Amino acid sequence: MAKVKHCNALDQHGQLEQIYAVDTLELVLESTTRGVYVDDDGDKIIFNGSNLSFNGEVIVSGRLNGFKFVDSDGDTLISVTNGDWIAKALYNALAGPNEIRGLLTASYASKDQFQGSDKGDIIYGAGGNDRLTGGKGEDWFLFGHGDGRDVVTDFDAVGGTGKQDFVRQFSNDFHMRRSGEDTIVDFGNGDTLILLDVKRSDVTLDDFMIF
Numbered sequence: 001m002a003k004v005k006h007c008n009a010l011d012q013h014g015q016l017e018q019i020y021a022v023d024t025l026e027l028v029l030e031s032t033t034r035g036v037y038v039d040d041d042g043d044k045i046i047f048n049g050s051n052l053s054f055n056g057e058v059i060v061s062g063r064l065n066g067f068k069f070v071d072s073d074g075d076t077l078i079s080v081t082n083g084d085w086i087a088k089a090l091y092n093a094l095a096g097p098n099e100i101r102g103l104l105t106a107s108y109a110s111k112d113q114f115q116g117s118d119k120g121d122i123i124y125g126a127g128g129n130d131r132l133t134g135g136k137g138e139d140w141f142l143f144g145h146g147d148g149r150d151v152v153t154d155f156d157a158v159g160g161t162g163k164q165d166f167v168r169q170f171s172n173d174f175h176m177r178r179s180g181e182d183t184i185v186d187f188g189n190g191d192t193l194i195l196l197d198v199k200r201s202d203v204t205l206d207d208f209m210i211f
């Protein structure tokens with residue numbers, strides 16, 4: 001289970017894709033436990049692991065247990081720990097056509113835990129049954145086809161401007177039902193989003209946006 005922490009510096013709608021020029025990433029530090037990549041304006045991706053080895057820019061072997069996005073000011077944007085991945089597979093996902101999104105989708109493929117910052121975050125659990133906590137601010141929870149049975153622990157359906165949370169989902173073909181104190185958003189085929197301690201009557205279609 002990876003633990004993913006979004007930090008304040010990423011701020012509202014933090015799109016790593018807009019921050020990182022993946023084509024320009026260069027490996028600037030390598031060891032058996034670490035690989036540090038920097039893009040052309042100084043934003044870093046730091047991989048941590050064991051038995052790592054490199055061939056040019058490429059990680060060719062070893063395991064990764066986490067990685068961190070650190071911007072050119074030295075502020076951590078997202079920190080991922082407690083994972084266990086084949087290092088080459090994650091490197092290949094980053095080097096593939098979907099770049100950052102590919103890396104995140106590959107890393108978040110199983111059951112993980114997400115903690116948002118005090119500001120607005122975009123939180124994407126990807127595959128597996130994830131536990132998602134947005135924290136303060138206006139948070140967006142992304143949910144795609146095959147993303148499992150995810151739980152949002154602090155969904156704010158009534159907060160108003162600056163606090164309200166939203167779901168960004170792959171399909172408008174879902175139904176909602178009450179389950180005890182919770183609201184279940186059911187997309188069928190095992191894809192469900194559970195909004196803990198949220199009243200069914202507080203959730204409206206305004207809380208959703210298809211992507």
Ligand SMILES: [Ca+2]
Pocket residue numbers: 108109110111112125126127128129130
């Ligand atoms: Ca996941």
Ligand SMILES: [Ca+2]
Pocket residue numbers: 116117118119120121134135136137138139
């Ligand atoms: Ca937040």
Ligand SMILES: [Ca+2]
Pocket residue numbers: 125126127128129130147148149150
């Ligand atoms: Ca999931």
